[in-house]
Amino acid sequence: MRSRLPVVLVLPAVVGLAFLLVPLAGLLVEAPWTSLPAQLFSTEVVQALRLSLVCASLATVVCLVLGVPLAWLLARSELPGRGLLRALVTVPLVLPPVVGGVALLLVLGRRGVVGQHLDQWFGISLPFTTAGVVLAEAFVAMPFLVISVEGALRAADPRYEEAAATLGASRWLTFRRVTLPSVMPGVVAGTVLCWARALGEFGATITFAGNFPGRTTTMPLAVYLALETDPDAAIVLSIVLLLVSVAVLAGLRDRWIRT
Amino acid sequence: MRSRLPVVLVLPAVVGLAFLLVPLAGLLVEAPWTSLPAQLFSTEVVQALRLSLVCASLATVVCLVLGVPLAWLLARSELPGRGLLRALVTVPLVLPPVVGGVALLLVLGRRGVVGQHLDQWFGISLPFTTAGVVLAEAFVAMPFLVISVEGALRAADPRYEEAAATLGASRWLTFRRVTLPSVMPGVVAGTVLCWARALGEFGATITFAGNFPGRTTTMPLAVYLALETDPDAAIVLSIVLLLVSVAVLAGLRDRWIRT
């Protein structure tokens, strides 16, 4: 019963879609398809792909656990200097990822402010480990989650939280059972951004965690190395990464949203 | 009159904040501050900084113009295969930026599918120009905007749009005057993500637009070059980029939100 979609919205939307998808189509067309199956089933690729998915998912979990509360704090509490904090949280977005990796090394590296104690007291060393990959990805991806969720929280009507309070719900229960479900679309959006960013992370990962097959070589690292010697192989690897991520996202997202 | 903030939320929030900010503090501590003023006022840095800000802002405008309608289309229309489209839109997030740059070259390059016609018919060549920087940044940053805005749109109550329709508002007017203002926090969040991502863009830019001082050398490219010659200077350059972006975001964001 609604009217036709307005051209003034559909036209830019279609242009935008084309802008995002045509280059991908270009990649698909140029890709040496014959080598795809061989690539797909080589152990290195399978290894890198699995490591990528595992690390990106773990990083996303870290981001959710730390980032959603942070978004809530920024959106709902009356902290002084919230505006500045909010801007500071976006900083890892702007930081060239390599510099982000350096920053992580400065703090968590063997000689880092925190890292040296981790090493001395607990014998934990994060660089060059899979845990390091997760940390680097989380560092780069968390702002995406925080900012999306904070935007969603700001748009939500706080009176539902008041209603929950009058029913005896603590702030935590209210957050869990009322606030969070009502901003679910925003959280899902943020999670998607976060996961995708983590999956594609390169600069901070290689700087902080290095590159060692099976331990820290994620797909983007494999792609970069392949670019040095065999650009076609790099494109095929990228396409593999793309297909897997599209499959995961298309499979999961509507399920999340529906619940 | 509300209760104290719950530890179970505040603790992870503070840990998250520390995780994001301590590495930055580490950078600030390690930076060779004495060379900062010299860097700040060198013409190359000023040039690169201005180019970065201009290109990121233009890319953000492009993303807003194309991406907000796209988000609306994905959230509100009943297109078949929306789930797949939504997943495809996230693809440029996962794509290693350098591969994204290659994809852009394949399509918009002088020999690209679209680019060769642009060149022949209009004499327009996008790669290795400032316009190319804007395009590369927009390509990489647009998914952030689209996904944030779509999340916000999904969380918004569509009955207000129905009310606008009964008042005689076309879909476009409704979008402009009712939908958009009500998802403003989400749009702002997406814009921040988009701008920040564009500002920090490196891989796609250097691949598609090259690294020509004054034309395509943005700050992240300058940082990359500085890493070759003077690693300390690279950190200083990053900090300059950070400070400027924090200043811009802290200055603008609350103003946007308030309106």
Next chain:
Amino acid sequence: STAQPSASTGEITVFAAASLTESFQKLGQEFEAAHPGTKVVFNFGGSSALAQQINQGAPADVFASAAPANMKQVTDTGAITAAPVTFAKNTLQIAVPRGNPGKVTGLADFAKPDLKIALCAEQVPCGAAAKKVFAAAGVTAAPDTLEQDVKAVLTKVSLGEVDAALVYRTDVRAAGAKVEGEDFAEAAGAVNDYPIAPLAKAPAAAKDFVDFVLSERGRAVLTEAGFAAP
């Protein structure tokens, strides 16, 4: 730009490997001074990315690559028809953090499992070179990371994250005081060539610039940066 009678006029665009940044910027200024009316524009980046750009029709006049393999990618497509000339060579050095905390003295130390070791990945020239020298020395290196470029390796050395790495001499020099370089005998077995060539469609000035790089003055600047003569 308006046409001028001199052979070397107008703007030339030089695509050069990132490791050449400092020396080529200096050479570019000197070339402009020696040839009034010319302007040299640089595009520094990874050699493979530059090759890719040139093959996609980027407006390059000169290509200076850090590896013959990348040069070959361009000559294969016919974008460069002239024979590339090697204008510099680079050799490996052992890089250690200032003060050499790992007490690394030679290639043999790279096999010690308790030391943190960074190498370049085999796909990049310094990694290929490293593989050669280890083979020559009969050492089985135990690296903790295989970096995608030299700068990533040096970052880790300068921050003390690794105890030793194999990188190019020029890079050790550029990294400054936080990194110390140690020569080793087997380095001569894996020398990296830097080829340069003008593009097929380039103006005459491009050839002049290549000649300038190959000149005495060019060689001097490159040597100053740590490169060996071809």
Next chain:
Amino acid sequence: MTLHAALRVQRAGFRLSLDLTVEPGEVVALLGPNGAGKTTALRALAGLEAGGAISVNGSTWDGLPAEKRPVGVVFQDYLLFAHMSVLDNVAFGLRARGTRKAEANAIALRWLHQVGLTEFARAKPRTLSGGQAQRVALARALATSPQLLLLDEPLAALDASTRLRVRSELGRHLIDYPGHTLLVTHDPLDAMVLADRLVILENGRVVQQGAPRDVVRQPQTDYVAHLVGLNFYRGVADGTEVRLDDGGTLTIAEPAEGPVHVVFPPSAVSLFPSKPAGSPRNTWQAVVSGIEQHAHTTRVDLDGSPAVLADVTTATVAELRLQPGDSLWVSLKATEIHTYPR
């Protein structure tokens, strides 16, 4: 210019099937219990829900999207645009239909004046009280002078005096108003005062319709009887005797035959502590099950055969010392009982 609508909406567990004819200038009130489908019918008319075949004087609206229909809607929960000022809310419809800003604002201000909220013109809806918000919604819908006006409980949140004023304002506007009006309300008074015709909806279907007076006199269902405040029974008449379906027998004044509805007002019922002598032909014993104090009378709920509601004066309550559980005699004059065929 008659509006004909055939509304058919199907939902899980609910089906609306409503044929409606509204003459120009006529005000039709849609009444019905919660969940009867009143809001759904409104939405179908407004074009917000598929399932309405509507024609006005032959020309059909079926294909028209909501924004092309000359319709004004006041929503049950207001749906004011939170980010616009009150004035912009009211002017929105005019602006959307192309009125220039200055003129739209002037008309909007006039409407705000009508609903007594001039001073809130610049306020944001969130700072309004519930009643103020509803008045703004009313002004917003009326400002566009729609051809079909759809009002979903437009007076529900208004306080007594504002309600009186807004009701008579609305009534005055509706009298002048040449278009069709559909008013959803729970308040029989509002319906009676404002509407020319009542349509009673139950469970998605029309159970009764007609002029307010007819509906008041001859309710067809329990709901309608409740609505107009009458005692209501089904029975079978045989001359001046009616045997009620739920037990009990009543004597009536005018003879009837066959299945009938039986109604009488609670005020026709008298209560006595012991069996009364005298003219009333109907007396029976009943037990007080509830007492409610109204403004000028007391309403007593009595269980008996039949169960009955009685309105008595406060003096009577005091005199009889009424308490739930008391056993009393109910008396009812045959002439007060009205029967009509069912």
Next chain:
Amino acid sequence: MTLHAALRVQRAGFRLSLDLTVEPGEVVALLGPNGAGKTTALRALAGLEAGGAISVNGSTWDGLPAEKRPVGVVFQDYLLFAHMSVLDNVAFGLRARGTRKAEANAIALRWLHQVGLTEFARAKPRTLSGGQAQRVALARALATSPQLLLLDEPLAALDASTRLRVRSELGRHLIDYPGHTLLVTHDPLDAMVLADRLVILENGRVVQQGAPRDVVRQPQTDYVAHLVGLNFYRGVADGTEVRLDDGGTLTIAEPAEGPVHVVFPPSAVSLFPSKPAGSPRNTWQAVVSGIEQHAHTTRVDLDGSPAVLADVTTATVAELRLQPGDSLWVSLKATEIHTYPR
């Protein structure tokens, strides 16, 4: 266990200043025009708004956050949690207070049964009609058996028969209920039926309070008189003569002196086509300015000195052929007029 509250809320252009005492088991109805501050008072009591000093039997609630107060609130616009089922909404308060899931659900189901919505237990609030939603909100607030029950128009969206039923359910619950109840309503009937005491708020301040019967008999402001449906004037009495402030003089039965309020019901007014002879001591000429058809009577609005509202039977309307603009004679027995000092 008496609840004492001193509520002071300051807003731009509005100030609430309300002292309230509620005994245990007492139901206080808060009435007032739109924007009087009723919702604001409720929010302050619930701890959602700063500015309330509240103590119950000496122990103060001032520092307590909303979730620590033993309070149940029904909000004017329901505020049901959209992503939870109706059952989960009702069980939410119990779960929040630590009741186990099975038990909470059982209690919630019982409440849903009370409000007649058992079949909607699994539905999402968005699929409810307005009235259904409000009944769920009511059940949700009552389910926690709060010590202080705050109801913001709990019956406004209910249809006539549900309203009767829910009102008496609510009434029964409130009688058993040991806590304090504050009921905001616009419906004087609801207030009268459910409340032990009325507090009338205008513009943030109490203008009158007392037992329903006293408020009904002696309204102190125009708003209250409107609310209870009386003709209301201010005047100065001198024996059996009252000179009204807005013009006109009335003769009363019981002599009085000084400034007084004057009230009489519209039903005490009779209308005649020509000056009547006979006992009524007050007759004057007036012009019909409005006519409203109510269920059983017709209300006539008359301009004159004084202006007056009259309730007449439908028969009278037909007989007199009443039309706006008609000039009539108004007659009023002195014994029907009630005066009290102001």
